[in-house]
Amino acid sequence: MSIGRKSMGPGIEPARAADSLHSGVGPGVRRRAGDVLWRQLADLLLARIDEGRLGPGALLPSENQLMEEFGVSRNTVRRALLRLRELGKIDVEQGRGAFVRQPRFLQYTITDRTRFADILAEQGYAPRVQFLEALTCPAPDPVAELLELAPGAPVHFLRAVSDADDVRISTTRIFHPAERFPEMIERRRRDINLASVYRTFGIEDYRRRVTWIEARRPTEEEADLLKQDIFEPVMVTRKVDVDQQGRPIEFSEALWSGSHVRLCIPGAD
Amino acid sequence: MSIGRKSMGPGIEPARAADSLHSGVGPGVRRRAGDVLWRQLADLLLARIDEGRLGPGALLPSENQLMEEFGVSRNTVRRALLRLRELGKIDVEQGRGAFVRQPRFLQYTITDRTRFADILAEQGYAPRVQFLEALTCPAPDPVAELLELAPGAPVHFLRAVSDADDVRISTTRIFHPAERFPEMIERRRRDINLASVYRTFGIEDYRRRVTWIEARRPTEEEADLLKQDIFEPVMVTRKVDVDQQGRPIEFSEALWSGSHVRLCIPGAD
DNA sequence: GAGTGGTCTAGACCACCTC
């Protein structure tokens, strides 16, 4: 018998039955030492995708078909498909199937003059911002500190999602000092261009003081907002914008779709 | 019966047996509509961690104990624990158990004068770089383009891992133009400070032209090199450094441990 | 050797989508 040591030791009848039914069926998966089944299956499907035998948008065989083709259990098939989701190679839709993902990246350039609408327009995308939530409340302590406000000073809070050509690219939590910017919420709702909103408050120019970047997994709610797979990581950027006098005017935390956005930080020229 | 619609419909005896054995046991999990078991269990464990009932370094109950405590199958327990790994809340070690992770972040500041050793030293860490692989070969096409070399021109290739105080923080693939920098490999091996190595080639100063940042999941090999969980995302930074005349002298791709590193991009002052 | 997590199987029902 060719049953390996690492999985399904000798004497396991169900495994043997599967082996005898499917051993030698094409370039399949084999029970052998140091090479677990689900990983073999994942690598095999990855190869099909990377070699183009399964092109972008193509429908993968169903889980049942993969079970039969490779003589493994459904859980093993699902473990392999989970890997492909983690790698961002496929999108799985309940009731429909698993599809090879079309890779596409929007490049978002971060400078001290970052302007959301401008960046997207430069790359030929139509930017769209939708505000899901807006209220005025006391600043949480870390926000007050970053905005250089007294603890508990009022801030405007906005939650927004941003699209480029109907592709969801980010969701953002935004804080503005409320006392300095009355009606900020209404004005932002009316005008997508933040720079022009700031001009209505007498701020002709502003710049980014600092940006922090992390990567993590989204919560379910975040994945939902970003219209992305729960297994795909997101980038988190936190930034503080300041006016020409260096006073903070905005703190925001943006979640970027890891599969659709690449950040770019140019060096000084 | 209180069996919900979303899992284990009526008529499933094994599920009922589990219910009758464990229903009403503390603040446990319940089969109900719209709330799957593994997520309930994950949220429950998350609460224990976030409330400090399971502090950093604490050992979680074993999978068998969780099965009994909550009256669910081992696969369901494992699904919940997988979620906690994905969220970076626990580290799982085969044969030992699952431990609450100690959160810690190193801040890595990216500017046009980024110097690896300096950044770590400023934060009080002892930097260490280990070269795993070094060879001279023809440049892959994208690398040749970024280094402004003729296609196939020779480049030095280095693969390294970097530690701060024995915490693995990154792994890097590095390319230098080979014709301009003979003996680069030997000199880098002898001197961790890249700026001083460049000086031996007559380059007094250099700066970063551009940095691209993405987030994705690591391959197993990468997770291994980073000593991090396969389910934890990594940040990928690609950058080009240029000399004072603007000629590219290095292209590198670094993978940063998503759980140990936060990138920082300061605005211009 | 006992206990831990890792892999795998076989089979069940559910929710969702499409015809």
Add this chain to the structure above:
DNA sequence: AGGTGGTCTAGACCACTCA
């Protein structure tokens, strides 16, 4: 109605760790 993926169970063996 039939097929898809999502959840869950019960039970098996394996690899690893530690006393």
